[in-house]
Amino acid sequence: MVASDTEPVVRPALLRRITARIYHIYVVRRVLKSILTVYLVATGTFFLVRLLPGNPVEVYINTQMSQYGISYQDAASQAAGLFSFNPNRPLPEQYWEYLTGIAHGDLGQSLLSPGTPVLHIVLEYLPWTVFSVGLGVLISCGLGSLLGMLMAYRRGGWIDHTLSLISSLLHSIPNYLLAMLIVVFFGVQLDVLPIAAMRGAYSPGVTPEFSLDFISDAMYHASLPITVYVLTTIGGWMLVMKASTVDTLGEDFITVARARGLRDSRIASAYVGRNAVLPVFPQLAITLGFVVGGSILVEQVFQYQGIGFLLLQSVQRRDYPVLQGILLVVTIAVVAANLVSDLLYSRLDPRVRGTAGESS
């Protein structure tokens, strides 16, 4: 990956050493890994759709033939146009075209509305999921960490017990079931929440723009999904933070800080908090991935028009190019979030950057 053709003077051994040096830079290694992940997922979906028996192209051709009585040749050429590939061309050539297409941001066209690029559709729905999930995870992470620290300080007290109980209860109810309970009780039976008016990502008639009206309207529609994300993930943060704070409180440097007569508030923020918060970071990326997956279910319950809503719609309509596109774009989003959180983490905890960090 080092520009070897531009510097033919460099001897192979030196070249190899430079490559190794660059590879050992944490950031480079991490970025390469992310690119590899995206590449493999793209390849996986390529072969999933084309090679396996009963692939969507064959299904499409068959339904066209049986429903409209057109010849195989016509149906195949239609399918080729829609799926943006020609089944008769050699596979490596198709594969190359597919990859270069992705590199240019071309994910094919939607089956149901031919002419509309998949990327366009996906990018229309994705921001709402990113907005609601991102805000939900951030709120629950911040609040949960604070409560977890509180639980560690009041270990064994009633605060600890009550919060543990509540967090286990909320943690064990799957998020879409909690969403259903909210709809059933507050929306329908008690009729306190205008569930029907809160559907969608924003109210009809409101134009997306950067104004206070629009933001408050978007918040209004996102409030239920966000509430569910916060309630169902907050228990996890409380536990992680509690365990890590308990560990940190047992460290010698805390005892020393106490012996030095430092104020409790200073010990809690600068000595305990900073160290105890470290395990929260790797957890952030994991939770983000999990919540993005779960958003499919939650968005369906609230009819919130995010990527999960689009996904289910495309599944029901068998719109395979859009499905492929969603899988790819969401993977890229999760990989990017992981990358950012890992790089941040390596800033916060320099131990990760060395090769020693790999063993744990």
Place this chain on the structure above:
Amino acid sequence: MRSKSGFAGFIVFVLLVLLAVIGPLFTPQLVTDVTAVYLPPSGAHWLGTDSEGRDILVQMINGGRPVILVGVLAGAISTLIAIVFGSLGAYLGGWVDSVIVSVTDIVLTVPQIILLAVLASLYTLDSPWLLAVILGAFAWPYLLRSVRAQVFSLKEREYVEAAQLLDLGTPHILFREILPNMASFIMMNFVVTMTNAIYALVGLYFLGLAPIVDDNWGAMLNKAWTRGAIFFSDSLFYVLAPIIAISILQLSLVTMTRSFEEILNPRLRQS
């Protein structure tokens, strides 16, 4: 004190399993009755009836078995994958380890439910075995990471070095010396994987991505939701019963996990 709640969770789980295994032997045949649609709870139908006039309580009793079965199977499959490859990677090191770690990181980043939804649109996931295999096939990365980390620390112990000096061979050292020392750790993760598998399974049923072939809790949720049972207070139990059943099942599993955690990390239980 330390595992009182964990024990309670275990008891609840065992009761649910017993109910799911033995219960269906005693439940009456479900009859479709169009004159008895969405009846409120009564003496004849303790939880009322559904949109086809069938008893909800009977469906509840019959509906646990498929969910728990798929959960246990998926948990077992992914635990097996994680243990074998996690311990091999940590124990052998070198390129084997690098490959295993890279593959794990990649599977970890692909959003599971979205991948499952795409798979469900391509294939008909109508058999519980197929569902269990697919759910288990993508649920192992977290467990593999922690198994690997554990084996890393265990393989430096004296008794492992002694076994290596005796030249007992990799399989013997891994399965007879190292893994038995991680039993409760593995149990904990098996339960966690099961919890996640049940979450995903019921989700697939709820979204209608897995075809509904029997009356399981997920299928009940799907029907109750799509056929508008939530709008009638008489048929409220059609939605509530599966929600409560699944939540109790998940709660019992999570409580068990917590007490395993307390056993593994003694600092958590000192008070």
